Amino acid sequence: MGGAYHGWSDQLAYGIRVPGSKWTQAGGVPRNCFKYTQEFFPNDLNDLERKLRRNQLRGGTAAVMIEPVGPESGTRPLYYDFNKGVEALCRKYGALLIFDEVVTAFRIGMSGAQGYYGVSPDLTVFGKAVAGGYPSAGGLGGKKEYMKHLSAGIAGGGKHKKALVGGTMAANPLSCLAGYYTLCEIERTNAIPKAGQFGDKLTAGLQELIAKYQLPFVAFNQGSICHLETVGTMHFAINWRKPWRIPAILKATSERKKEMEHMGAAYMAEGIVTLAGSRLYTSAAYEDEMLPDILARFENVFQNVAVKA
Numbered sequence: 001m002g003g004a005y006h007g008w009s010d011q012l013a014y015g016i017r018v019p020g021s022k023w024t025q026a027g028g029v030p031r032n033c034f035k036y037t038q039e040f041f042p043n044d045l046n047d048l049e050r051k052l053r054r055n056q057l058r059g060g061t062a063a064v065m066i067e068p069v070g071p072e073s074g075t076r077p078l079y080y081d082f083n084k085g086v087e088a089l090c091r092k093y094g095a096l097l098i099f100d101e102v103v104t105a106f107r108i109g110m111s112g113a114q115g116y117y118g119v120s121p122d123l124t125v126f127g128k129a130v131a132g133g134y135p136s137a138g139g140l141g142g143k144k145e146y147m148k149h150l151s152a153g154i155a156g157g158g159k160h161k162k163a164l165v166g167g168t169m170a171a172n173p174l175s176c177l178a179g180y181y182t183l184c185e186i187e188r189t190n191a192i193p194k195a196g197q198f199g200d201k202l203t204a205g206l207q208e209l210i211a212k213y214q215l216p217f218v219a220f221n222q223g224s225i226c227h228l229e230t231v232g233t234m235h236f237a238i239n240w241r242k243p244w245r246i247p248a249i250l251k252a253t254s255e256r257k258k259e260m261e262h263m264g265a266a267y268m269a270e271g272i273v274t275l276a277g278s279r280l281y282t283s284a285a286y287e288d289e290m291l292p293d294i295l296a297r298f299e300n301v302f303q304n305v306a307v308k309a
């Protein structure tokens with residue numbers, strides 16, 4: 001799904017951050033790498049179906065991969081039934097459904113975004129929380145019928161050939177154990193709603209500040225994923241049927257990205273660590289009494305923002 005970041009493996013460095021951007025955000029990656037990669041527009045099931053139907057004539061679609069809360073941690077939120085719609089199309093056209101739950105697993109709920117949306121993807125990619133802050137944070141899970149095709153070593157050839165999986169950092173026992181105990185603790189301490197409730201309060205506080213200083217900003221959250229949009233960098237899209245517009249869009253997004261990072265630096269100077277100046281992820285470690293101090297720091301930044309008329 002266009003606009004998402006699924007990591008920097010070559011074939012997935014496509015349509016990153018700006019839906020429709022294709023390879024333009026992946027300097028240096030040879031175009032051939034994208035021979036089997038396509039993107040569809042977030043919230044647009046018709047676009048997805050058009051592509052699946054067209055691919056039928058060329059051997060089909062191997063898999064559809066999506067970030068279930070929307071690209072870039074839900075920067076472009078999806079309507080609630082969208083994931084179910086994607087699942088139905090995958091079943092209809094015989095494509096695997098892969099959920100990228102690197103951000104959402106054990107954050108939206110213990111059963112991830114798939115539990116929340118009531119969808120059963122064939123494969124799920126995990127990261128971040130899955131290793132409790134330890135390195136080698138990554139995981140893949142899924143239905144037995146597909147997982148059985150993965151292999152960590154030398155496998156038989158021919159029909160029984162397996163997908164290559166490996167890596168020095170893979171199957172790190174320390175990270176596996178840290179991850180296991182983290183998940184136990186998240187469940188035991190009911191950390192997910194606690195982090196989500198703090199996300200709600202933080203977002204409400206930011207919205208009040210935005211109104212107070214009459215800034216053209218938008219704050220919203222999906223539980224513990226909080227968005228603070230100041231320049232809308234990732235709300236552009238590229239339409240290749242109007243190619244003459246593309247250079248201006250790429251120019252605008254890169255200029256706005258710089259502004260987003262300036263905001264991030266200003267927050268950082270106040271002791272607030274954001275993701276690239278536009279996203280804040282709360283955890284169960286936050287307590288209500290911390291909120292006034294956090295908001296006062298944001299206020300220090302907001303009161304210095306000059307808005308062009």
Ligand SMILES: Cc1ncc(COP(=O)(O)O)c(C=O)c1O
Nearest residue numbers: 005006007067100102103127137
């Ligand atoms: C949704 C999503 N998928 C994949 C990744 C890549 O994870 P990693 O850097 O662990 O490869 C990220 C990282 O931010 C992400 O947000």
